Amino acid sequence: MLKRIEDWNYYELLSVERTASQDEIWEAFQAALTTYRDGSLAVYGLVTEAERGLILERIQEAFQTLRDAKKRKDYDLALLRHAAYFPPKAPFRKSVGKVEIEDIPPRKTLWARLRRIFSRNP
Numbered sequence: 001m002l003k004r005i006e007d008w009n010y011y012e013l014l015s016v017e018r019t020a021s022q023d024e025i026w027e028a029f030q031a032a033l034t035t036y037r038d039g040s041l042a043v044y045g046l047v048t049e050a051e052r053g054l055i056l057e058r059i060q061e062a063f064q065t066l067r068d069a070k071k072r073k074d075y076d077l078a079l080l081r082h083a084a085y086f087p088p089k090a091p092f093r094k095s096v097g098k099v100e101i102e103d104i105p106p107r108k109t110l111w112a113r114l115r116r117i118f119s120r121n122p
Contacts, residue, residue, distance in 0.1 A: 005055055009079060010062035018076065022067060029063040 011018055014028040036055050065071045
């Protein structure tokens with residue numbers, strides 16, 4: 001299921017990690033503005049003018065928040081309080097025992113199967 005643009009957090013909106021530097025945020029902001037500017041072929045026919053305006057407002061809002069260190073810290077804390085945290089990678093269960101690999105039984109050929117079916121001895 002796709003998220004609505006209103007439900008995206010600022011990091012998702014700018015397509016940056018939470019650990020992004022100020023330079024990465026600036027580059028992502030410029031890329032987002034280029035993508036959603038008036039007449040952009042990237043969104044041609046996908047969003048209406050009203051939706052495009054909403055997206056541009058959210059992009060501007062995201063940039064204003066993430067470029068200021070204090071606002072960014074407050075925003076990160078709010079995200080942690082109100083949203084479930086999903087770690088970037090799934091944890092793997094570590095086995096403490098040995099992994100034993102068994103050889104697979106040899107495949108029975110067609111002739112062996114036929115002999116078994118048509119033999120008199122069950």
